[in-house]
Amino acid sequence: MVVPALGLQMRKIVGLATMVLASCQAMAPVEAQQGGVVAPPLPSSMDFADPTQNLAITTVAPGLRYVLGRNVSSNTIVLDTQAGAVIIDTSRPPASRAHFDLLQKAGVTKAAYVILTHGHGDHTGGVALWKGAGAKVVAQESLGEFLDYQRMLAGFFGRRNAAQFQFAGSGGAAAPAQPGGQAAAAQLNAPSIVPDITFRDTLDLDVGGVKLQLISTPGETPDHLTVWSPSLKAAFVGDNFYESFPNMYTLRGTRPRWPMDYINSLNKVLALEPEIVIPSHGPAIVGRENVRAQFTRMRDAIGYVHDAVLKGMNEGKDVHTLMREIKLPPALDVGEGYGKISWSVRGIYENYVGWFDGDPASMFPEGRSSVSDSLVRLAGGPVAVAGEAMKLVGEGKLVEALHMTSIGLEGVPGDKDVLRARVAAFEALVKASTNRNELGWLNQGLAEAKKGLQQ
Ligand SMILES: [Zn+2]
Incomplete structure (x- = not known):
């Protein structure tokens, strides 16, 4: 999840309400330092920055450290043992290399295992690097099938990830903030990994005298696992917990994420009574009562x-x-x-x-756009539609304005008046948004509308 690169201001958000999240203190003040723009209320792990910059190693307990991932790149978590380090998640390119280099400099040169909490590309990007340091790869047995699913739809997810996460090449308004471009977007959905060790329900590991239990905890993905360290009373839960209501449906597209899976898996973690939890995005949560709450x-x-x-x-x-x-x-x-x-x-x-909404019109392949040209004509043409949309923007009815311009552009594709109203609606929506994924798509829509105006 996501900090703006130096000199970039793709979001100019002023005076937003603060989120009710303890972790909000970790927000990056980068924008605020650059031209007096107030930073948005996104946790630091979710802002739009160069994910290779401003990295640090945080020590949580003796033998337990992590690098906080920025900009939807996962944390890299390190457990020290006599037999080498256990690495939990590896971030995504190019952050995975930056995390790896930082940890190598800190003396993490030999790895016994790399444990993948799940098969999303923002966690698996550094697997080859850690294998080079001697690590065996451990995953839940559904990882392979989950990777196949992502690979099968690589073209679809490549476009959707580029837009949602604003990779360079997506054409999005925040795109310059994301190094790596389409290649990074592609790596997010089709990592090629063959684990050395897999398991179904649980797996016990003894690594140089340090005992770990891996537990299947489906939630965000079917292959999700939790790592439990009984000696540290620490749980590593991947993306089943982060600083927000979970993405039970993510806009880039996903198979069902069942609420009951999340609930069962969170209950499994609660039953362990952890004193430390390090999720794979966002900072460590410390204190038994704090974790439980x-x-x-x-x-x-x-x-x-x-x-x-x-x-x-x-x-x-x-x-x-x-x-x-x-x-x-x-x-x-x-x-x-x-x-x-x-x-x-x-x-x-x-x-x-499923998708049927009970409206008989929805049964047929002709959607709303089949009557949009009639609607625009009846409204008095695109100038009238654009005027109404601008009026809605003025009244703060921004989503309604967006709908109005969608119909306007379906009726008269490329109309400049409607596009100008659409840009105004998007600009106001971007200012008001406090959600990382929503901002990705709003920035994408804004860039596309602006591009339409230039054509
Ligand atoms: Zn993730």
Whole structure:
């Protein structure tokens, strides 16, 4: 997840409300130092910066250190043993190399194992480097199948990742902040890894006298695992916990992520009563009561949303109504800097029953765009549509303005008045957004609308 590179200001966000997250103190003040623009309320692991810069090794306990990943690159976690280091997750290119070099300089030159919490490219980018340092690769047995799924759709995910994470080459407004371009985007979805050791439910490792237990904990992905160190009372949970409501549906596209999987897996971690948790994005969580409180709240937040969706579905409510209606009660508010409740509501709804919304018109391949030209004509033409969209922008009805311009452009593709209104809507939405993934897509939309104006 994601800090802006020096000299880049792709987001000019001013005066936003603070997220209710303890970890927000870790926000990068980079933008604030550059021209007086207030930094956005995104946790440091999720901001839009060069992920190879401002890296540091944090020691959490004797023999336990990690490099905090920036900009949707995972942390690299190191457990020292007499038989060499155990590495948990390896970040993504180019951060994976920067983490590796930093740790090598700190004396982590021999690795016994590299354990992958799951097969996402932001965790697996440094596997070859650590293998070179002697590590055997350990993963849950579903890793191979999960990598195949991503590889099978590499073209699709390449485009979607580039837009959502604003890689150079995506054409997005924040793209210059992300080094690596399309090649980095491609590596996010098709890492080629063959583990040396796999397991189904649990695996016990003894590494130079340090005992570790690996536990299957499906959640964000089917191959997700948790590493438990009984001696340190430390759990390493991958992406099943981070500083936000989880991405139960991620906009770049994903197979179903079931709420019940998350809940069962968070319960497995809670049962261990950890005193330290290091997630694979964001800082370590320390203190048994602190861990218990944060994990309980996350579990209950997920359960609350799941139950609210089912209740609404059974009452006959449509998905958009539920996306608007379902909010977390204050006691369960875990923030929405990365995942959003509304996307999860729709993800849960459609994972249970699929896409048909009950409107007979939806059965046919002709979608809304088949009548957009008629609508624009009836409205009095694209100038009238653009005027109405600008009025909506003025009233702060930004999403409505976006819809208006979508219909306008479907009716009259490339119309400059409608595109100008669309740029205005996107610029206001970017200023107001406090969600990392939403910002990625808004910046992408803004760049595409601006490009349309130049054509
Ligand atoms: Zn991740």
